[in-house]
Amino acid sequence: MSRPAVDIELANRARTELAHAIRDFLRERTAVDSPLFDVSAKMVYGNYASARSLPLLMDLVNAKATPEQVGERLKTVGVQLGLVMNGIGWVYTLGRIQQYLDAGWPEKNVTIADDERAAEVFTWWARIVQSSRNDGHLIPGYGGASPILTTLTEDTVRDLAAAASARGPITDPATLRRAVAELDMYEFVTHAEARDGIHHHGPYPLGDGRVMLVKEFTDLQGRYMPSVTDEHRLDVSRIVIALVLRDVDIRFDIFAVYAEPENYLDQAEAVQILAGDELEPITIEQLGTIAASSVHAQRKYFLTMAGWDDQTKVTHAASQYANDFHALMLLAGYTHDEIRDLFITPFEKNAEEFFDRATGPDRMRIFEHVIGDHEPISPDFQE
Template identity: 25%
Template sequence: MPDMGTDLTYAKLLETNNYLRQLSDTTYWLCITRTVQESKLFPMNPYMLLSYLNTFYRLPTLLREIDAATPAEELGDRAREVSLKVDTVNAAWGMPAFYLIGREMLMNWGLLGPADAVDDVVDVLDFSRRFNLAYHRNDGHLTNKEFGDRSQFLPERQLQVFESDLHGVTPGDRLHTAATKLIAQLSQYAFLAHCECRIGIHTSGPYNFGENRQLIVRDFFELTEGDYPWLDGIATQLPHANLTIPIVFKDTNFNLMDDWASFEAEPSYDASNIAAVGMYTSDALTDGYVPVGMDSADVLAETMEHYREILNQATADLWKRIAGWSREQMIDAGALVYSSVAKDFAHLAGTYRQSDWFELDDRVQRFKPLMNDEYGRDNLGEMVGLLGFPHQKTNEYSMARYSGLNQNMLTGIPYTVLTDDDFARTAGSTLSGSTSLPPKNGLWTTSQGRLEVDDFNARARDFTPGALTDGNRYLDEEWVKRNYGTERADALYRQTQATSRNLAGRGSGLRRADLP
């Protein structure tokens, strides 16, 4: 029996394969039921396939470094308190799914067996599982799908601040108009900045706000200079890289919030049903959500109007820049957007290096000649839609969860790795790569100003948010339910209330009926 170390056990493999099968079922359901994004500008299918390979070769090494600096479950605790790009679509679903799809590609080509890279697979899924359990701690589930397609990770203390501070609107008033126009502009810009894919936009909820009202929280990321080299010099008048817009809807039931952070509602999403809005920012250096223009409805409307003007110009500027790219540059950019979905873990841990996340690995570069549009389309469709690869078949008696067919998108680890040794335990830890894109030269936009990356890393390593200090980390909703009004509970709530316009200093004893 090979020496696999203390971590690889039968129990660990059972847990890994269970999580892998959940991801397989959920990803298949998403691929066949949700809207398919296509682009007339970017070669999306080729760049997606290359991104999966890049994730397979690079992610295990990078996650091990991050996990050693800040454990995955602590990162989940951090992400639960604010809106960060380590969210449902990027980190919770995208990171492990992209890695495993890259593994499927290599198995289909005969370059990998199901036992190969077992240490990598176990480590990636273990990190992902620990992060997800902590991130979803307040609703007690592993994924949105497991929760019936809901995403309710925010604590009561934050939701009380939102309910108290959001500004009411009526259709046609200045703030309602400013908010709906800004959301439309943010959506257009975020799609373009992310090479016409959805991962720069996140939606969570719904939360019950009573009187037939529900709150959803919409997040928009990478709005100006930061990790993406192509955003250097773009939207530099915007003071925030990320914006969060909580929205209260009346007479609307959001009955689906899936792991791609897309949603469905009855009746359908209608801006005329928006009853209240607000705006905040957060990043790896903020202690909770920071209000943006929340002093009054007029100030918020003016701020939203100003940001829309900036982003409207930024969209035009970015279109002009991308229009000058070659096909290879478009493929590289899209592949790096996808394969870097876990990069904000490195920002939180203070281990971020640009070359780790924004180069295509040399092992991936060799597959570029395959990636014309036809091959990309057919290979992707066969792998995640038709499930037509021979190795995706199971025995003739089995019936998969959603298709009822004897085939699965993702392949489990054979348990013979515990007794055999005819496999490679890892894909390797030496990373080298390149990109056809211009190098990153700009600064990183943060809540503490525009920083060099080494300064950003140092500040991140030295920062711990209040919700994780002074014994607060384990003061969960179950504890608060039995200890509200105590000194510890009041201190925890007052931290979240510190920047609230209406709740500052009120503590933990409030019910919804008590909110101003």
């Protein structure tokens, strides 16, 4: 399949909206810390590797599917998605800015001779996102987009809501709340203190003050995270929870979902729960059992991570970030062995030269630059 043409206007729009969404997201966060990791170092390490490797991902995916075909495939329930599209935009934007800062930008007018390739990546990213979202925009709340994230077709929304209503009222809300919290924490721990694998979307209007919010937990049997073994994996590969809510205001930013009232599970009138490769319906009690098993698995993995040496606590970010993006290769039709050989291993190799920069005294500069007031946040593409 031929490489898609570069659209400079679309690439600059994507680059600008991503940079401002990242700025706003970071400005609302306090300092990130962890008892296990030097979080800034591992993020910078992963960003460098991503900037180097994502053109390869684009080429591999383009070889089997157009951006529009990938976008359409993302419009399904339970796709092994996590943070993949916004995550790609996030790390590619930051990794590219890091390279320009290293070269002396913005104090000096410099180039790292990446414009053509980078514009191609941003164009590709934007075309996938526009095809996957129902509103044709890129990021919730930017570029004229409402702060929502809707991707499913009307028929899919109708069927999910009908299945939820057919179950009747939620009889065990405490188990539902606990299960969601346990799955959230499982994803956080087994993705090395990141929320990769969690995908929320909606709100889908159902009428009469009701909306549906879909919560997806994927990568529950991860293959590519360092040290993950069968004892850390759950019995199911993915879980989808579709909540029918009344009188709840829901909005999104680049990554997070916000609800008013905050305890929106208390407003749930009905729920549909699907699990496994075939997304078969399960009961709230079955969900509770699966989630309870995750507690032991996450504890085991936390102890594994605690035993890593200082270098691994940074360099694992290469495997972690590469893992985030393998979903696109699955959608394009690659096997797991092909994904590891063609993308995961090269991604990890591409990261190695950046260890000293990622752990050096200037590693915080990227965050200081992004949350500052400099405009543009990243270098413009020229016609």
